[in-house]
Amino acid sequence: MSCGEPHETDCSEVLSEVWLYLDHECDERRKELLQTHLDECHPCLEQYGLEEHLKALLAKKCGGEHAPEDLKRRLRARIHEVTDEAEVVVEVEAEVEVRTAD
Structure with missing residues (x-):
């Protein structure tokens, strides 16, 4: 626009x-x-x-609704899982590449 x-x-x-x-x-x-x-x-x-x-x-x-505690716990665990598996490679040109462990 x-x-x-x-x-x-x-x-x-x-x-x-x-x-x-x-x-x-x-x-x-x-x-x-x-x-x-x-x-x-x-x-x-x-x-x-x-x-x-x-x-x-x-x-x-x-505004008044909150996610169930079990859902929050599972999401946090999954985020930690994914970030622990990820490998960040920084190259000279400052490009960032994220690879997951397979």
């Missing part, structure tokens, strides 16, 4: 990060860039508003 106007931050980039912004998971500099774009770009602000309403609705309808 693009509104056709020039911005420091591209519309598609802003919309791909809107949930990070909503969840307060971006650093202060990125937050300011996204906020500036939203202040300048009506189509992105509208989309942001839809996502904000969706987040509020999800929190209202799903």
Whole structure:
């Protein structure tokens, strides 16, 4: 998506990060860039508003439910299993390759 106007931050980039912004998971500099774009770009602000309403609705309808402790325990165990099996190789060009033990 693009509104056709020039911005420091591209519309598609802003919309791909809107949930990070909503969840307060971006650093202060990125937050300011996204906020500036939203202040300048009506189509992105509208989309942001839809996502904000969706987040509020999800929190209202799903906020009180918690995963069963057994499920959490099994997920943690599986994550540890997979990460213990993985081998991380860092090459000179800083590419990361993850291999699982077969």
